[in-house]
Amino acid sequence: MVATSYGGNAAVIAAQRRPDLVVSLALFEPACFDLARGRPAVEEHIAAMDPVYAVADDPAVSAREFSLLFAEAMGEPAPELSKDDLEEAVGRLRRLRPPWGTGISAALGLPVPTLVVTGGWSPLYDETAEALATLGAMRSELPGAGHAAHQDPRAHGLLRDFWARVEVRER
Structure with missing residues (x-):
């Protein structure tokens, strides 16, 4: 499963709830902020966005x-x-509902091999990637790609290399 930004939440939730159906996760600039709570840039972002969501x-x-x-x-x-x-x-x-309070659980970890890719531009996404790495994700950065890391030409090679290393489980 490949997901970008806000979609990273749905991908992680799917893997946590049904690891039997998900072989691996590739998350580009994931907004999985529940897994990075307490980190400075994440908390700053949530504090800035909460009032916006409050008037949605x-x-x-x-x-x-x-x-x-x-x-x-x-x-x-x-x-x-x-x-x-x-x-x-x-x-x-x-x-949209905020990308925190989504139901992702750090306690459930990452039940499938996971690659997290950032674009090397934002402490918010770097902190989130660090949190995912502490749960076992492989971390990669595409400097200069920004939030569009999934569109960077280098992304294809990262995915290909990651998938070559992922063991396909018997169904």
Whole structure:
């Protein structure tokens, strides 16, 4: 199973709940913040994003206002989108639940071979990768790839090498 960012939560949960169905995990810049709680950049991110998620269901907060709040908390400029595109994008963001409190359990560990790849740009994702490494994940970095490490041409080689080392269990 290969997942990126927020999708890393679903991948780890699937592996923890049904390791019989998952051969391995390859996680690119995973937002598995439950596994990295207590680390400085993770806690700073959660503190910045909690107020944003707190108003996600508030109809008094316009799409534009929500977009600005979300972007500011992420430390990025708000996207310049048409009104319709902004409404659609913000609608998706409002439906997201925070990538903490997801049900991932450090106590269950990583029941399958796991590769975690970061793009070498963010303490938030580096701390998360470190936490996964303490649970047994192999860690790799693609310097300069940023949050799009999964799109970096070097990612294919990392995946190929990782999968060559993974033992396929008998079903």
